Amino acid sequence: MRPLRPWALLLGALLGAAAAASRSYPHVAVLDGAAAYRLLWGRRGSALAFRLEVRTRGYVGFGLSAGGGMASADIVVGGVEGGQPYLQDYHTDENRVLKKDPQQDYRLEYAMENSTHTILAFSRELHTCDPNDKSITESTVRVIWAYHHKDLGEAGQNYHGSTRGTKSLRLLNPEKAEVSPASLSYFDLTNKDVPVPDKDTTYWCQMFKIPVQHEKHHVTKVQPLIQKGHENLVHHILLYQCSSNLNDSILDYGHECYHPNMPDSFFTCETVIFAWAIGGEGFTYPPHVGLSIGTAADPQFVLMEVHYDNPTYTEGLIDNSGLRLFYTPVLRKYDAGVIEAGLWVSLFHNIPPGMPEFVSEGHCTLECLEEVCVLSETRVMSDLLIFKMFLTSKKKFQM
Secondary structure (H helix, E strand, O other), X not given: OOOOOHHHHHHHHHHHHHHXXXXXXXXXXXXXXXOOEEEEEEEEOOEEEEEEEEOOOOOEEEEEXXXXXXXXXXXXXXXXXXXXXXXXXXXXXXXXXXXXXXXXXXXXXXXXXXXXXXXXXEEEEOOOOOOOOOOOOOOOEEEEEEEOOOOHHHHXXXXXXXXXXXXXXXXXOOOOOOOOHHHOEEEEEEOOOEEEOXXXXXXXXXXXXXXXXXXXXXXXXXXXXXXOOOOOOEEEEEEXXXXXXXXHHHHOOEEEOOOOOOOHHHHHOOEEEEEEEOOOXXXXXXXXXXXXXXXXXXXXXXXXXXXXXXXXXXXXXEEOOEEEEEEEOOOOOEEOOOOOOOOOOOOOOOOOOOOOOOOOOOOOOHHHHHHHOOHXXXXXXXXXXXXXXXXXXXXXXXX
């Protein structure tokens, strides 16, 4: 057999990389504000496949971290050096010291580099049984990222400087539905030119009236509408059911939530009926379940709370993000409901001053649950752990 020429080997490698690149990565996230670091991922059986597209010709780092920092993190570092791809599985200890894993669990599929970008594709089992790895579950995780203008061999463990960050994602989001909801009716609940203050955290509230009235319908899907370029600014969105005794006069304006001058009507909105957090892709109800709207017992007025995260104190930001609700007159077998357990977050929840730590507990007893639902017939479709941040001039408390 005649040996292949070098150009034929190169062509074969490029074609193989192109074929691998065409595989489906149903989820995409831009991890940095400059759009220099793009993450694509998708589930493949018991593993998760990743593709990193980063504007650098040096090394690229990606990891999973419980707290969003370098301490006790699960990290993979790769790149292309001298035409040769490399990928190494690392972890850090509590002092953020980078150490090579004895058990290499990240599998390189291909790597490419051009004049501006490095592309890495690799996979990893969801559960590796390696104590140095983080298991990938249905929960929201903190992914960390970094890159350097030099490759790992040149840079060693040089500090990556400002080209690093963290983002909250749900890596095991359900696959996007095959059937498009384009044929369904929908309505949007969006903010209108909200001026985002140049401060770290802002909660903005806006009242809306559900446009579907007088006849029962089912909401089948809720989709976030995040303004382009504000993917890192909008941290989460909550939708509350409010009192039905309000009138349209409360729809004229929005206001900062949890503020001393907050309108009284906002206090009537206590029950969360939908929640979206950064990294999520919306929520589709099961085929036999829908959120009821349109009857006297259903929400007529709702409050949308948007959490803006502006750690760089950027000025002049105007936002129009919100939610899109798809609905149908074809009723499903079951109405969706919401059970909230824990503590009601409000201005009346006080944390004593000067406490090094403070624990708030909430309990939901069996007797309490039996008053509102038949436990043997109740199925949980989704769950969300909600944290609220209350800020003071010197301290930040998390509940």
